[in-house]
Amino acid sequence: MLRYDRKFTLTKMKLPLAFNYSSDYFNIVDTLECGQIFRYKKLDDGRYAVYSRDKYAELESSDGKVNVYTDDKEYFWHFFDLDTDYAVKVERISALSPIMQKAADCGKGIRILNQDLTEMIFSFIISANNNIKRIQLIIERMCEKLGEDTAYGKAFPTAEAIAACPVEALKQLGTGYRDVYLSATARKLMDYDLDTLTRLDSQDARKELLSFKGVGPKVADCILLFGLRRGDVFPVDTWLKKVYHAYFEQGHADREISTYFCNLFGGDAGLCQQYLFYFQRKYGQNAPNTVK
């Protein structure tokens, strides 16, 4: 009796359409290019591929909807934060000031993703003093070398895999001087319960994260915002400094800028940071999209 044996299929399985969602407040490019995620790419057919942990999805925009193709509907429904009403947030933030109205209008398609904590820790250690293109390249190489096989490519490496990797091999991925940071933090995570972070408030979790090698104030805030879903933090990088000086105040240290925005925006601080960051990258002085 003949039986189809999937071991011998050469092409990967076609992804099913898991769900679609109104694109009023869910824009693929806005969400992927606002600095929160590095593991994505535009495919030849125009779709966007998104990787998270050992999961994979493809996205396309069509007829006022975002179509999400994946084998794991529940994971990516949560990943794209689709139970949150962004219309309410955009309206509230837009009412704050003319600049916030512009920024929110520019980034209203952004959704703050529910990403994996460990993945955020290592990704943002790599991001320090680095540019997006190179960050993506390093992460891709790291997944290729240290990640487990999945049906649709490599998974993001576990802390164990990074800890077990010789520092010299980490450097060969292009991590530069961050090699020792990745190694030290990976080894620290071997006997560290990340669940303790979820029980702490943002301030205390931040202090804890600052004890990780390669995690400074900016990276800690990114981990809090993207890995621990703390909306009440405001990561300050070079772009937000430009925003601060252009539209708010002049000449303060980074942490004072962060405190200023946290006091101004409260629980919406993280989302406001994404709107302002994206706005500045898109339209600000020396915006990468406008410089050839």
Place this chain on the structure above:
DNA sequence: GGACAGGTGCGGT
């Protein structure tokens, strides 16, 4: 060719 890029660690005040 130096300045800069989603900064951080470290040593000196």
Place this chain on the structure above:
DNA sequence: ACCGCACCTGTC
């Protein structure tokens, strides 16, 4: 606590 500086690597 608060500076100033070095630092991998790629790009403009």
